[in-house]
Amino acid sequence: MAKKDDLRGTLRENLKALRLATMRNCFEEVAVQARKESHSYEQYLLELTVREAEDRHGRRTARLLKASNLPLEKSLSAFDRKRLPARVNQQLATLLEGAFLDRRENVLAFGTVGSGKTHALCALGQELIVTQGRQILYRKCALLVQELLLAKRDLKLARVLKRLARVEGLIIDDIGYVQQGREEMEVLFTLLAERYERGSVLLTSNLPFSKWEQIFKDAMTTAAAIDRLVHHSVILEINLPSYRMEHAKKKKAG
Numbered sequence: 001m002a003k004k005d006d007l008r009g010t011l012r013e014n015l016k017a018l019r020l021a022t023m024r025n026c027f028e029e030v031a032v033q034a035r036k037e038s039h040s041y042e043q044y045l046l047e048l049t050v051r052e053a054e055d056r057h058g059r060r061t062a063r064l065l066k067a068s069n070l071p072l073e074k075s076l077s078a079f080d081r082k083r084l085p086a087r088v089n090q091q092l093a094t095l096l097e098g099a100f101l102d103r104r105e106n107v108l109a110f111g112t113v114g115s116g117k118t119h120a121l122c123a124l125g126q127e128l129i130v131t132q133g134r135q136i137l138y139r140k141c142a143l144l145v146q147e148l149l150l151a152k153r154d155l156k157l158a159r160v161l162k163r164l165a166r167v168e169g170l171i172i173d174d175i176g177y178v179q180q181g182r183e184e185m186e187v188l189f190t191l192l193a194e195r196y197e198r199g200s201v202l203l204t205s206n207l208p209f210s211k212w213e214q215i216f217k218d219a220m221t222t223a224a225a226i227d228r229l230v231h232h233s234v235i236l237e238i239n240l241p242s243y244r245m246e247h248a249k250k251k252k253a254g
Contacts, residue, residue: 022055023048057133064129070138070171074122083116088236095124095234098132100200101168106229107202111238117204120238121171125202128169137164138171141188141203145180148187157187161194169200176207176215185216189225196228203229 008028015024027048034044065072081089094100095107107124109117128134139147151160164170180188195201207214209226216222 020052022052026051060133061130064133064135065126068125068129068136068138070122070125070129070136072126074119074126076123076127079116079119079123083240084120084238085240088120088238091234091236092120092124096127096131098128098134100234101128101134104197104200104232106200106233107236108229108233109202109204109236109238110208111204111206111236111240113206115238115240117236117238118173120236121173121202121204125169125171134169135167136169136171137167138173140173141175141177142180144172144191145184145188148191149184152187157190161191164191165194165199167199169202170195172201172203175203175205176212177205180215182217185221189216189221192225192228197232201229 011027012024015021015027030044030047030051033039034047039047081092084092100107107121109121111117122138125136125138129136148157148160151157175188192201209230212226213219213222216225
């Protein structure tokens with residue numbers, strides 16, 4: 001009995017040293033189950049590694065979701081894809097495969113207020129994290145611009161841009177929804193230029209390109225920004241009635 005306890009103690013220490021916490025916590029329970037079901041050594045080891053891998057995947061996914069700043073209530077299961085035009089639905093299905101991130105392609109979602117464009121991109125981001133372990137970051141455009149502007153004033157803009165460059169997909173929500181000044185739009189343009197062909201930008205806007213001079217303040221900067229975004233991009237046109245208005249009407253009628 002003493003030798004068996006020594007063996008278990010040594011095994012625990014070895015698993016701890018190897019940072020296999022899940023295997024360390026469950027190897028005895030799994031051993032009992034293996035003996036009862038007459039599993040081979042290979043089956044026993046496989047069960048241990050499966051549990052370790054699943055636990056690590058779960059913890060990594062939780063970390064990525066927390067770091068993403070995504071509104072988790074805007075999930076794919078909560079998104080009514082039946083409302084989408086057939087073309088957009090097919091585009092979304094392709095985007096869920098995640099290859100656009102490897103190609104550093106952008107996703108540009110346009111539509112009226114409440115049409116579901118933000119929900120679509122947030123749901124896409126969550127699925128890419130959960131199913132593929134992708135690094136996604138969500139930011140409201142107005143807040144992102146203020147963060148960049150503050151970094152510029154503190155002479156830390158290069159550092160912030162470098163941190164954002166580590167993210168595979170940067171979701172910028174509601175570009176053009178809140179009007180910004182020239183200095184604020186300059187830092188946003190700098191971000192877009194830095195990410196060009198280096199990392200995917202996923203953005204939503206209720207302004208068509210023809211009105212983007214309202215955002216970037218002059219024709220030259222506007223054309224340069226659009227050029228960088230449209231080159232290597234997927235454009236989602238989600239021109240639907242407001243989901244919130246429809247929901248409110250149904251609730252009132254019911």
